[in-house]
Amino acid sequence: MAKTTTPIRTVRIDDELWTAVQAQAKADGVTVTSIIVNGLLQYLTNARITSVTEGTSHGIRRSD
Numbered sequence: 001m002a003k004t005t006t007p008i009r010t011v012r013i014d015d016e017l018w019t020a021v022q023a024q025a026k027a028d029g030v031t032v033t034s035i036i037v038n039g040l041l042q043y044l045t046n047a048r049i050t051s052v053t054e055g056t057s058h059g060i061r062r063s064d
Contacts, residue, residue, distance in 0.1 A: 011019075025032045 021032055
């Protein structure tokens with residue numbers, strides 16, 4: 001069975017910010033992808049939207 005992967009996304013990020021995030025991710029032993037995903041999930045949480053699943057697949061629903 002083939003491993004399921006998430007789609008590749010394209011975003012624009014300032015070079016200085018990208019370099020700093022790469023360095024910090026390496027120092028912390030995490031991936032830039034995990035930092036981005038966690039940041040997006042935090043943003044949704046703050047926007048009163050919550051994740052209903054964890055792992056590589058994230059379903060979302062609006063909190064009432």
